[in-house]
Amino acid sequence: MNKVVLDAAHFDAQARRWDANPVFRERAERIAAAIRARIPLNRAMTALDYGSGTGLLAFLLKDELGHITLMDSSAGMLAVAADKMAAQGVTNMTLRQVDLSADPPADETYDLICTAMTLHHIRDTAHILQVFHRLLNPGGWLAVADLDREDGSFHGHEVDVHHGFEREDLAALARAAGFADIAFDTVFEIEKDRDGVRHRYPVFLMTARRY
Ligand SMILES: C[S@@+](CC[C@H](N)C(=O)[O-])C[C@H]1O[C@@H](n2cnc3c(N)ncnc32)[C@H](O)[C@@H]1O
Numbered sequence: 001m002n003k004v005v006l007d008a009a010h011f012d013a014q015a016r017r018w019d020a021n022p023v024f025r026e027r028a029e030r031i032a033a034a035i036r037a038r039i040p041l042n043r044a045m046t047a048l049d050y051g052s053g054t055g056l057l058a059f060l061l062k063d064e065l066g067h068i069t070l071m072d073s074s075a076g077m078l079a080v081a082a083d084k085m086a087a088q089g090v091t092n093m094t095l096r097q098v099d100l101s102a103d104p105p106a107d108e109t110y111d112l113i114c115t116a117m118t119l120h121h122i123r124d125t126a127h128i129l130q131v132f133h134r135l136l137n138p139g140g141w142l143a144v145a146d147l148d149r150e151d152g153s154f155h156g157h158e159v160d161v162h163h164g165f166e167r168e169d170l171a172a173l174a175r176a177a178g179f180a181d182i183a184f185d186t187v188f189e190i191e192k193d194r195d196g197v198r199h200r201y202p203v204f205l206m207t208a209r210r211y
Pocket residue numbers: 008011024028050051052053054055056057071072073074077098099100101115116117118121122
């Protein structure tokens with residue numbers, strides 16, 4: 001069976017109704033709270049929200065950071081973020097349409113890289129963690145929120161994504177990329193009906209540091 005790829009066009013098509021989903025909004029709030037609990041944010045920090053989508057997470061954190069770059073491969077997602085920036089008069093955000101798994105790393109470095117529900121869409125996990133490490137300033141923080149290992153029913157078995165992550169495996173990849181102080185919290189649980197059965201999908205936050 002040919003697998004379905006969730007490409008930028010897929011996210012472009014979802015962008016305008018993304019923020020209307022209360023589960024997505026609550027998930028972002030819980031991830032933001034967990035980031036605040038683990039990482040001492042301050043207005044001198046520069047940050048990257050990778051796979052930012054419409055900026056649900058970035059907008060929650062923007063007043064606690066100096067500058068935040070929203071980076072995503074979907075122009076549609078970034079267009080929604082641009083409208084929100086204009087409506088709210090936000091001046092400390094930049095939008096960049098970039099796929100770090102294919103494009104060369106950007107010409108910026110950051111004190112914090114956060115990424116929410118995006119890692120499972122990126123084929124080469126080891127590589128993207130190495131890119132994140134390169135893009136962090138010494139002392140910088142990484143915050144990855146994603147699904148714990150699941151049976152493939154979250155997106156559907158026909159969809160070509162990682163089926164969540166084993167925390168131990170992800171920690172090992174982060175260590176291999178050069179990260180230290182790796183910690184996990186369970187921050188949220190998504191519920192979905194699949195074939196008449198209620199499934200629960202926990203979401204973790206992994207934090208780590210580049211020295
Ligand atoms: C599930 S959405 C999460 C969006 C947002 N972080 C949130 O929590 O609402 C995944 C996002 O990752 C983006 N994405 C997927 N693959 C990507 C890649 N290789 N590079 C950059 N962004 C990517 C998609 O366009 C989408 O906006």
